[in-house]
Amino acid sequence: MSPDQYCQQKAAQSGSSFYYSFLFLPQPRRLAITALYAFCREVDDVVDETSDPQVALTMLDWWRKEIAQLLAGAPTHPVTRALQPHLQPFAIRGEHLLAVIDGMQMDLTQTRYLDFVALERYCWHVASVVGIMSAGIFGYRDERTLKYAEKLGLAFQLTNIIRDVGEDARRGRVYLPISELQEFGVPASDLLNAKHSERFEALMRFQLDRAQRCYDEAFALLPADDRRAQRAGLIMAAIYRALLLEIERDGFHVLQHRISLTPLRKLWLAWKTWVRG
Numbered sequence: 152m153s154p155d156q157y158c159q160q161k162a163a164q165s166g167s168s169f170y171y172s173f174l175f176l177p178q179p180r181r182l183a184i185t186a187l188y189a190f191c192r193e194v195d196d197v198v199d200e201t202s203d204p205q206v207a208l209t210m211l212d213w214w215r216k217e218i219a220q221l222l223a224g225a226p227t228h229p230v231t232r233a234l235q236p237h238l239q240p241f242a243i244r245g246e247h248l249l250a251v252i253d254g255m256q257m258d259l260t261q262t263r264y265l266d267f268v269a270l271e272r273y274c275w276h277v278a279s280v281v282g283i284m285s286a287g288i289f290g291y292r293d294e295r296t297l298k299y300a301e302k303l304g305l306a307f308q309l310t311n312i313i314r315d316v317g318e319d320a321r322r323g324r325v326y327l328p329i330s331e332l333q334e335f336g337v338p339a340s341d342l343l344n345a346k347h348s349e350r351f352e353a354l355m356r357f358q359l360d361r362a363q364r365c366y367d368e369a370f371a372l373l374p375a376d377d378r379r380a381q382r383a384g385l386i387m388a389a390i391y392r393a394l395l396l397e398i399e400r401d402g403f404h405v406l407q408h409r410i411s412l413t414p415l416r417k418l419w420l421a422w423k424t425w426v427r428g
Contacts, residue, residue, distance in 0.1 A: 154233035155182055158189035161230070168394075168412070171421040172386040176289075183237035183288045184383070189230045191251060191281060198258045199322075211256050218248050241288045250280045262323055263339070266330045271305065273326075278308035282384070290380040299372035303384055306365035310391045313358050313398060317345055317406040327358065345406040355403040359395055366392060386424045390417050 152160075162170050162185050169188055173181050194214055201207040221231040221238070222245045237243060254276025264270040282304025283297050291297070312319070312326045319326060320342040332339060335354035340346075366388055373381060390412065398410050412420075 152229075154229040155186070157229035158182075158186045158233045161189040161192050168390040168417055169387060171390065171414075171417045172383040174418075174421060175386075175425045176383055179237075179240070180288055180290070182233070183241050183243075184285060186230060186233035186237060187243070187281070187284055187288065190234060190248065193228075193230055194252050194255045195277075198255050204259050207259055208256065211252055211259075214252050215249060218245055218252070221245070221248075237288070241284075243284055243287065247280050247284050250276050254280075258324070263325055264328050266328045270326060270328050274305050274308040275301075278311075279304035282307070285384060286381065289383050291377045292380075293374040293377050295372060295374050296377045296381065299369050299374075299377075299381070300384065302365060302369035302372060303388060306362055306369055307387065307391060309358065309362040309365060310395060313355065313362060314394065314405060314410060316342060316355075318409055320345070320406070327354070331357065342406065347404060347406055351406070352403045355405070356399075359399060359403075362395060363392070382425055386421045389420045389424045393420060 162173070167188075173184050173188075176184065194211065197207050197210045197214070201210065217226065217228055217231055220226050221235060224235070226232045226235050234243065254273060257273055257276065261273075264273065279301045282300035282302075286296055286300035316327065323343075325332075325339050325342055327342070329339075331354065335357065336350045337348070337354050341348065341351060369388075378385070393416070394410065394412055397412065398405060401410055404410075
């Protein structure tokens with residue numbers, strides 16, 4: 152199996168909505184974004200699938216060394232080998248790859264966030280910086296597009312947090328800011344015990360409204376000249392905003408089960424957004 156095939160398999164197996172946003176890209180950009188996504192999945196899996204935090208920290212340190220190897224031109228892992236030819240053409244920076252690893256490490260050392268400022272810092276590491284790298288792969292002419300990509304990454308992560316409230320709680324993680332839990336009268340124990348209530352619904356509506364504003368703010372930052380090049384990100388946004396509507400229609404019952412879109416609906420949204428340009 153070649154490094155590119157490894158990354159393709161990693162992306163397809165994840166079932167992520169991101170996979171559908173890559174389908175219509177020309178091959179060089181598709182290979183680059185698939186390799187970047189596979190890298191993000193690899194380091195995320197270290198945290199999610201390793202029961203011993205010390206072992207996970209050791210594995211993340213290995214990935215930091217592997218990034219150094221990548222920048223030195225001698226990567227050893229299939230993902231970094233697949234990434235290597237794309238570093239220069241798409242301006243993928245080592246410091247951004249390392250920032251993603253730092254974000255994953257935060258999951259090992261922090262399970263609560265005091266306020267939205269603290270949560271936003273976490274989101275920058277695990278999502279906004281990925282948005283910046285992705286925008287470089289998709290292509291842009293106006294530097295303002297990077298601000299759009301940064302904000303869009305935040306919107307994506309806020310959507311993930313809304314979708315995964317129950318799943319994260321079962322892992323002992325609460326990403327909803329403590330200050331907002333207190334404001335809406337929802338103790339963290341309600342999340343940990345999957346206790347749905349009207350107060351929880353109000354809290355989640357607040358989260359959803361903020362995520363939707365982030366999408367609107369991101370789109371307002373995207374220069375018209377770069378809209379066509381950035382269609383892959385717009386596909387992802389279309390899929391994620393549709394997911395938010397499903398969560399709302401379901402009455403925010405995200406503590407008991409995970410709400411998702413069917414693959415066919417994701418493909419339809421991807422095609423419709425792509426042809427719209």
